[in-house]
Amino acid sequence: MKRIYKAALSCVLLAMLVLAGCKKVDVGYLSDNIRYGSNPVVAERGVFKIVTGIIPDNSTPPFKITVLDVRNKATGQREESFFKPSEITVWKEKYDPKTDTTLALIDAKRTKEMRLPLQVIEKSGQLMFTQATEGVPVGEYLLDLKIENPNGTKEYKGITTIKINDPLLYEHVNAPYFILVDPKDGSSKRYPHDVDWFDISKQQSANMTFKVTRDANGPNQVILKVYDKNGAVFPGKALERRPNGDSFLNTMATFAYKTTVTETSVIHDYAQARFPDVYWDSQPNNILCYYRIYDKYIESVDYVDTWDPPYKITYQTDPKSYILQMRFGMKFNLPGTYLVEMHLTATKKAGVN
Structure with a gap:
């Protein structure tokens, strides 16, 4: 009888462990370990570039991701050049080198806009470096983000390092x-x-x-x-x-x-x-x-x-x-x-x- 009791108890415990292991992540879970796949993220001054978004570590979307600060890695001070917009050329429609063969056709697809050197895509956390980075000094910077989801808000100080290089002309x-x-x-x-x-x-x-x-x-x-x-x-x-x-x-x-x-x-x-x-x-x-x-x-x-x-x-x-x-x-x-x-x-x- 004791053997039957012990076997039954073992089955119950095993079932509890299986259920615990299969437990779903709470809706709205916001991990402390959200990060980027690259550290540092490297960009060249004046060159357009988009970097892959955050690795959410099972955090549940939708996200609202915004920049808190960009700080000089050596001094810890805010780098103001990241927050100064500049006028750059923006394509309203995709450029096609096979069909856009005159200046008139090209100009019809583009315009001038004021843009920041760094923009973060709100839902994915993708980092978009614009041509306005030409005004950012070469160096290494710490990126601070604020991430919100249905369960709350967290700040991620130094979530990655941004390294700005001079480009090869x-x-x-x-x-x-x-x-x-x-x-x-x-x-x-x-x-x-x-x-x-x-x-x-x-x-x-x-x-x-x-x-x-x-x-x-x-x-x-x-x-x-x-x-x-x-x-x-x-x-x-x-x-x-x-x-x-x-x-x-x-x-x-x-x-x-x-x-x-x-x-x-x-x-x-x-x-x-x-x-x-x-x-x-x-x-x-x-x-x-x-x-x-x-x-x-x-x-x-x-x-x-x-x-x-x-x-x-x-x-x-x-x-x-x-x-x-x-x-x-x-x-x-x-x-x-x-x-x-x-x-x-x-x-x-x-x-x-």
Whole structure:
């Protein structure tokens, strides 16, 4: 009988434990352990970014999430720049680089508004960094939130660290290279190491160097200028599209809504940073640009004689003129006017009228 009693008691206790383990979280439960998946949350000054919302730790929605404060992590003092709105460009409708091909079409989709550098989506806690972060100093900051749900309100001091960095104004996505094409028979050869070496600190490859300058207050343009080894500038019309069967490969003009060819450059007007738009990342050849300079513009090219980059690179001149085929890819991350000066360190321009 005692055995039956003990067995029954064990079953009751087991059932109670199972029920306790299956107990639902009270409606309105608000955890002390709400957090973000990233700590720190990293953003770049002047660059739009949305960060995933809170991890609620079984807290029950709906939530009302607001910013209490943003404090300098080193001093604990409120960082006022997060609470000063600035005028930024806002898209009223989604930008489509395939159809929004004129300034009128683009301007119809956007407007100017005053926005704070940081906004929190009330129901999800997503952090939205706007272009107004350009006015926030580089540094680390503590984010304080207030979260409400049907059961009450709690404050979460230092729920995550926000790290604000200076952005890369521009980036190279590959090592630029040249192909020399014989205009007589179409045979080609490449410079040695031209796809294996690019000194980013010097903006230098085997046969070209880049110099990029930005005017933050200028219109959204990329101005491409190409020079020979002696500093003579090629006319804009010399930078022709590279054939690809019955069509042509991409150039910067593919990504711009307007392209203007001048005596000394090619000017590309773009709608928004990042340029080229992220749409192109998933397209064939993505944002790579391919150009051809025909032999009538080339007096001579140099081939590599001694190769020990970056300490020693010497060339010997080949008097034969070639067609030059170039490939490079660049991203421009903030709005403004960029002057991209490309110096062909192994090429001499011909005296073309």
